[in-house]
Amino acid sequence: MGERVEHKRSGARFDGRVSSKQGIGYAVGDGSTVTQLTDRATGVTINALSGTITTDSTSLAAEASAVFVVTNNKVAIGDVPVVAIRSGAVALNTRVTVTAVAAGSFSITVVNGNVAAGTAETGAIIINFAVIKGSTT
Numbered sequence: 001m002g003e004r005v006e007h008k009r010s011g012a013r014f015d016g017r018v019s020s021k022q023g024i025g026y027a028v029g030d031g032s033t034v035t036q037l038t039d040r041a042t043g044v045t046i047n048a049l050s051g052t053i054t055t056d057s058t059s060l061a062a063e064a065s066a067v068f069v070v071t072n073n074k075v076a077i078g079d080v081p082v083v084a085i086r087s088g089a090v091a092l093n094t095r096v097t098v099t100a101v102a103a104g105s106f107s108i109t110v111v112n113g114n115v116a117a118g119t120a121e122t123g124a125i126i127i128n129f130a131v132i133k134g135s136t137t
Contacts (some may be wrong), residue, residue, distance in 0.1 A: 025050070031048050032046050032047070034054070037056065038058075040056050041066050044069075047073045053126075053127045055126075060121040062116055062118035062120060065110060068107065069105050070108060072104065074131055080131070083128065085128075086126040088125040089121065093118070094110065
């Protein structure tokens with residue numbers, strides 16, 4: 001393997017792998033929060049590399065989905081936004097995924113994966129997100 005590089009204060013090191021005693025991610029102050037208004041398809045604006053998005057609690061029927069745009073001036077076309085449900089989902093088969101990325105935005109799809117006679121999603125879902133900076137060159 002190549003030469004090992006270590007940052008003394010943070011404990012981060014690189015030798016073909018990335019590791020840190022303090023965790024890998026963004027610093028305090030790099031995040032933000034936003035709450036979706038009106039319905040589950042209403043877009044939000046949050047200009048941060050990480051944070052939380054709280055969805056509207058409009059009912060999402062079983063087997064249905066809703067897409068909304070997250071406008072974010074920190075996102076470039078080669079970036080990889082990552083999302084995860086932190087809390088708030090009522091239906092047990094609800095999922096969130098990033099379904100499109102563009103310069104200045106990304107789209108999140110909320111899917112209620114319950115079968116037709118199943119539970120509607122009525123929770124205000126709190127979605128954690130982080131933007132992994134990417135490059136195409």
